[in-house]
Amino acid sequence: MESGRAPNVSAHGATIPVVGYGTMLYPEPERAVGLIAHAIEYGYRHIDTARKYGSEQWVGEAIRGSGVPRDELWVTTKVTEENAKADDFARSVDTSLQTLGLDYVDLLLIHWPQPSVPLEETLEALAKAKRDGLTRHIGVSNFTVALLDEAVAKCSEQIVTNQVEYHAYLRQDKLLTACARHGLFVTCYAPVARTRLLDDPVITEIGTAHGKTAAQVALRWLVQQPQLVVVPRAVEFSEIEEDIDLFDFELSDDEMSRIGALRDKNIRIVDPEARRPVWDEG
Numbered sequence: 046m047e048s049g050r051a052p053n054v055s056a057h058g059a060t061i062p063v064v065g066y067g068t069m070l071y072p073e074p075e076r077a078v079g080l081i082a083h084a085i086e087y088g089y090r091h092i093d094t095a096r097k098y099g100s101e102q103w104v105g106e107a108i109r110g111s112g113v114p115r116d117e118l119w120v121t122t123k124v125t126e127e128n129a130k131a132d133d134f135a136r137s138v139d140t141s142l143q144t145l146g147l148d149y150v151d152l153l154l155i156h157w158p159q160p161s162v163p164l165e166e167t168l169e170a171l172a173k174a175k176r177d178g179l180t181r182h183i184g185v186s187n188f189t190v191a192l193l194d195e196a197v198a199k200c201s202e203q204i205v206t207n208q209v210e211y212h213a214y215l216r217q218d219k220l221l222t223a224c225a226r227h228g229l230f231v232t233c234y235a236p237v238a239r240t241r242l243l244d245d246p247v248i249t250e251i252g253t254a255h256g257k258t259a260a261q262v263a264l265r266w267l268v269q270q271p272q273l274v275v276v277p278r279a280v281e282f283s284e285i286e287e288d289i290d291l292f293d294f295e296l297s298d299d300e301m302s303r304i305g306a307l308r309d310k311n312i313r314i315v316d317p318e319a320r321r322p323v324w325d326e327g
């Protein structure tokens with residue numbers, strides 16, 4: 046089997062593979078461990094999970110079965126907004142580690158902002174998890190520019206990423222600029238826009254020109270930009286392989302611009318009414 050491998054990006058001492066395997070939503074849960082195991086066997090060294098996904102146990106099983114040394118793998122997990130208070134946060138981290146069967150994760154994220162709990166309290170719980178050695182690095186997810194600025198200013202430990210929806214159909218200029226200003230890498234979720242990008246004529250035409258699939262073009266467009274990390278989720282072995290085989294071709298400046306122009310569609314897919322902050326437009 047040919048092994049896919051992704052290069053790394055670094056921010057504030059964190060060095061992360063730019064392609065991670067997303068583990069949200071397995072339509073057939075009984076296949077989950079096999080799929081995660083396949084990703085690791087194929088060469089993925091970065092797995093994205095969360096308490097909310099219910100996939101931590103499967104991630105732990107796949108890691109234990111892989112034979113890959115722990116320090117060669119990057120594992121991210123997240124604490125949900127229901128656990129934003131300090132005690133709940135600490136309990137959630139303990140449960141995550143127990144469920145994963147790991148002593149530490151590489152990255153711990155606040156999954157969504159929680160307006161009913163002071164941000165300082167959640168940030169301090171996040172920073173404490175790092176100081177206690179439960180995570181090597183910390184970050185946030187679904188934070189707007191204003192929330193990110195506040196988090197960076199108030200957190201006693203360095204934030205390394207904001208994990209947000211980003212793909213060629215969504216304008217995220219303001220957020221990307223803010224992340225760059227803080228020296229973060231951006232983790233892009235829903236990177237193929239949950240398949241919406243896969244029928245786009247611009248993407249498919251460029252794919253044909255390079256002998257690559259639409260998913261590979263959509264992902265390559267992201268990882269060819271500075272400091273971007275992608276966490277696609279696929280439940281077919283062949284798609285898992287495709288999603289990391291992105292480093293044997295390059296998009297031209299013209300192709301990058303043509304794909305970049307698709308952002309005028311401005312489609313946001315993950316927008317849960319109960320959790321969403323007031324998103325930055327543009």
Ligand SMILES: NC(=O)c1ccc[n+]([C@@H]2O[C@H](COP(=O)([O-])OP(=O)(O)OC[C@H]3O[C@@H](n4cnc5c(N)ncnc54)[C@H](OP(=O)(O)O)[C@@H]3O)[C@@H](O)[C@H]2O)c1
Pocket residue numbers: 066067068069070093094156186187208209233234235236237238239240243258260261276277278279280281283284285287288315
């Ligand atoms: N922080 C957050 O709030 C947040 C929110 C959402 C997601 N995430 C993370 O981001 C990950 C990915 O996001 P997502 O699942 O929402 O969106 P996504 O990766 O853009 O889309 C997943 C869909 O794309 C398809 N796909 C992937 N690779 C493909 C390929 N090579 N060829 C054809 N189809 C392909 C999958 O098809 P199949 O099902 O057929 O494999 C699946 O239906 C999640 O697993 C999670 O780890 C984080």
